[in-house]
Amino acid sequence: MGRDVIIACDFDSKQKTLEFLDKFGDIRPFVKIGMELYYAEGPSIVRELKDRGHKIFLDLKLHDIPNTVKKSMAVLSRLDVDMTNLHAGGTKNMMRAALEGLTREDGSRPMLIAVTQLTSTDEESMRADLLIDRPIDEVVMHYAKCASEAGLDGVVCSPLEAGKVHDRCGSGFFTVTPGVRFADGEVGDQKRVTTPAVAKEIGSDYIVMGRPITGATDPVSAYQRAVAEFVD
Numbered sequence: 001m002g003r004d005v006i007i008a009c010d011f012d013s014k015q016k017t018l019e020f021l022d023k024f025g026d027i028r029p030f031v032k033i034g035m036e037l038y039y040a041e042g043p044s045i046v047r048e049l050k051d052r053g054h055k056i057f058l059d060l061k062l063h064d065i066p067n068t069v070k071k072s073m074a075v076l077s078r079l080d081v082d083m084t085n086l087h088a089g090g091t092k093n094m095m096r097a098a099l100e101g102l103t104r105e106d107g108s109r110p111m112l113i114a115v116t117q118l119t120s121t122d123e124e125s126m127r128a129d130l131l132i133d134r135p136i137d138e139v140v141m142h143y144a145k146c147a148s149e150a151g152l153d154g155v156v157c158s159p160l161e162a163g164k165v166h167d168r169c170g171s172g173f174f175t176v177t178p179g180v181r182f183a184d185g186e187v188g189d190q191k192r193v194t195t196p197a198v199a200k201e202i203g204s205d206y207i208v209m210g211r212p213i214t215g216a217t218d219p220v221s222a223y224q225r226a227v228a229e230f231v232d
């Protein structure tokens, strides 16, 4: 899979999701299904979007004991998604178990990427609540390295960190980056943002865009603009 724009379908129902995707006609964007939509509609929403021809990033961020994650990943693997994820904080053992669970009998599997530290966690809360006393950049890079050593395919990170992750973990280790906004668009609650064009320059492999596309007056043009800046 090459560089692509993934639309975050952060809707609370199948109806709203399909209404949104129907606007795209024959275009079948790569979509992200997160906890909100998955918990609202269950696995059938994944099957339905897959049947319509979308590639799917199932963003459920698993984090549990290795055995539970392994078994859950085996179930998710049967949904035939293209990409899924977990928290690197679950340790390398958990990540290795996840890969085992995800791998099908024929050796194929969805891409597996890790969340390092959530972008909502800052250095102060990391120190005070998690007792992690290191600079956040160092922690993020260390978690990325652990994910790479466990055999994962990449990490979710800020586009601004994509270059550093590639330096540390190799250019084949994917960076999937939210926090992307058009130059003339609203930033919303995202703190460290960049444009699709700059994300491409820094070396993101996939950008995840939600509101700049889902909330646009013309979502299809917004998506095409993102593709033109990032992929073409």
Ligand code: C5P
Binding pocket: 008, 010, 034, 118, 119, 120, 156, 178, 179, 180, 188, 190, 208, 209, 210, 211, 212
């Ligand atoms: O609407 P927006 O473009 O901000 O959506 C970004 C998407 O990426 C949301 O689904 C959000 O949950 C997700 N995400 C994020 N930052 C992270 C991890 C995931 O914004 N660090």
